[in-house]
Structure formats: C-alpha cells, structure tokens
Amino acid sequence: DIQVTQSPSSLSASVGDRVTITCRASQSIGTYLNWYQQKAGKAPKLLIYAASTLQSGVPSRFSGSGSGTDFTLTISSLQPEDFATYYCQQSSAAPLTFGGGTKVEIK
Amino acid sequence: EVQLVESGGGFVQPGGSLRLSCAASGFTFSNYWMSWVRQTPGKGLEWVANIRQDGGEIYYVDSVKGRFTISRDNAKNFLYLQMNSLRADDTAIFYCVRDKISGASHFDSWGQGTLVTVSS
Numbered sequence: 001d002i003q004v005t006q007s008p009s010s011l012s013a014s015v016g017d018r019v020t021i022t023c024r025a026s027q028s029i030g031t032y033l034n035w036y037q038q039k040a041g042k043a044p045k046l047l048i049y050a051a052s053t054l055q056s057g058v059p060s061r062f063s064g065s066g067s068g069t070d071f072t073l074t075i076s077s078l079q080p081e082d083f084a085t086y087y088c089q090q091s092s093a094a095p096l097t098f099g100g101g102t103k104v105e106i107k
Numbered sequence: 108e109v110q111l112v113e114s115g116g117g118f119v120q121p122g123g124s125l126r127l128s129c130a131a132s133g134f135t136f137s138n139y140w141m142s143w144v145r146q147t148p149g150k151g152l153e154w155v156a157n158i159r160q161d162g163g164e165i166y167y168v169d170s171v172k173g174r175f176t177i178s179r180d181n182a183k184n185f186l187y188l189q190m191n192s193l194r195a196d197d198t199a200i201f202y203c204v205r206d207k208i209s210g211a212s213h214f215d216s217w218g219q220g221t222l223v224t225v226s227s
Contacts, residue, residue, distance in 0.1 A: 001169075034214070044152065044214070046214060049211075049213035055215065089214075091211040091212040091213060095166070095168040096142075096154040097154065101151055
C-alpha cells in the first residue's frame with residue numbers, strides 16, 4: 001500500500017500568514033494527489049485535485065504543487081475561515097490512502 | 108445541487124451486521140464511480156471501498172475484504188454498504204462520497220455521514 005505522510009501535524013498561524021503543508025508519498029504517484037479541508041463537525045471538502053488543479057469555487061489563495069513523492073498545499077494569506085484540518089490523499093493506486101491531517105489553529 | 112444522504116448507521120454488537128444506504132440526487136448518479144470513506148478519531152480518514160458506474164469493478168481496503176459489500180442501484184440512485192462480522196475497530200462515521208467519472212479518483216461531494224458504533 002502507498003503510505004502518505006503529512007507534516008506538520010499541527011501549526012499555529014495568524015490571519016494573513018502564508019501557510020505551507022507538505023505531503024510525502026512512500027513511492028512515486030505522479031500527480032495523483034488531492035487535498036481536502038475539514039472543519040469541526042463537517043464532512044471534508046475537496047480543495048485541489050491532481051496535485052495542482054483548484055476545485056471549482058475554492059478561493060485562489062489555495063494552491064497545490066508537486067509531483068512524484070513530494071507535494072505542497074499553500075495558503076497564500078490565511079483567512080479566519082481557513083482554520084481547519086487539512087488532509088492529502090493519493091489516488092494513484094488502491095487502496096486509496098489519506099495523510100494523517102494537519103490542524104491549522106489560530107495563533 | 109448535489110446531495111448525498113446516508114442512513115442506516117447505529118449501535119451494533121461485535122459480530123453483527125448493518126446495511127448503510129446513500130440516497131443520491133442533483134446529478135446523474137449512473138455517470139459516477141462512488142465510494143465509502145470512514146473516519147475515526149484515532150485513525151483519521153480511511154477509504155473503504157468504491158464501485159464503478161455499472162457495478163462491474165469494485166475495490167476494497169484490505170481490512171474490510173470478505174466482510175463488507177458495496178453495491179449500487181442506478182435506477183433508484185442509491186449506494187449501499189452491507190457490513191457483516193462487525194468489529195469494535197469498525198466504529199466510525201461513514202461517508203458516502205461521489206468519486207470520479209474517469210481517470211484518477213477525487214472525492215468532490217460528501218454526505219453528512221452516518222455513525223456506526225460497534226460495542227458490547
């Protein structure tokens with residue numbers, strides 16, 4: 001199975017900060033990497049798919065990059081509504097696997 | 108508007124069975140692969156299974172193979188998950204998720220989730 005490791009597991013940031021979350025796959029997955037945002041008590045929401053394609057309706061302050069084994073989710077200017085947990089997920093091969101999550105908290 | 112509404116969760120003893128249902132609306136259900144994803148506080152998000160548009164291709168995570176069965180009814184726009192031989196570590200919120208049309212999976216619509224609790 002392809003393992004997906006996220007870092008950090010949590011971070012504290014202020015409104016307006018640039019935030020970067022990384023995801024590493026245990027083997028090359030091309031660009032088969034998706035990012036989700038989850039707020040407390042809610043279902044996850046797709047932000048980015050295929051490593052860098054912004055899902056319709058998602059603000060442009062979110063961006064994704066990477067290929068192979070190393071990927072990055074960047075929030076260019078953190079907004080109050082962005083405080084949440086973020087997950088990456090590989091879709092290169094079954095079983096589809098998620099990272100452990102990164103909780104973004106208010107500093 | 109895409110809507111996915113799960114039902115069928117509840118409390119069950121170890122070794123028991125449950126059948127989850129997901130009513131889909133707001134899109135052409137038969138055009139999409141569909142998945143079940145579960146979430147526990149300890150293990151985070153875990154993809155459970157997915158099924159092709161016609162039901163002719165199905166995949167499971169190893170931990171549920173032989174115990175869970177995913178199926179769909181395109182005439183009624185329903186997705187199902189039959190869960191047998193339930194164990195305590197199956198306790199989770201189960202989400203019905205819209206998967207791909209083709210190419211690589213990405214989960215662009217999620218239901219609200221249904222809680223399954225397995226305990227004696």
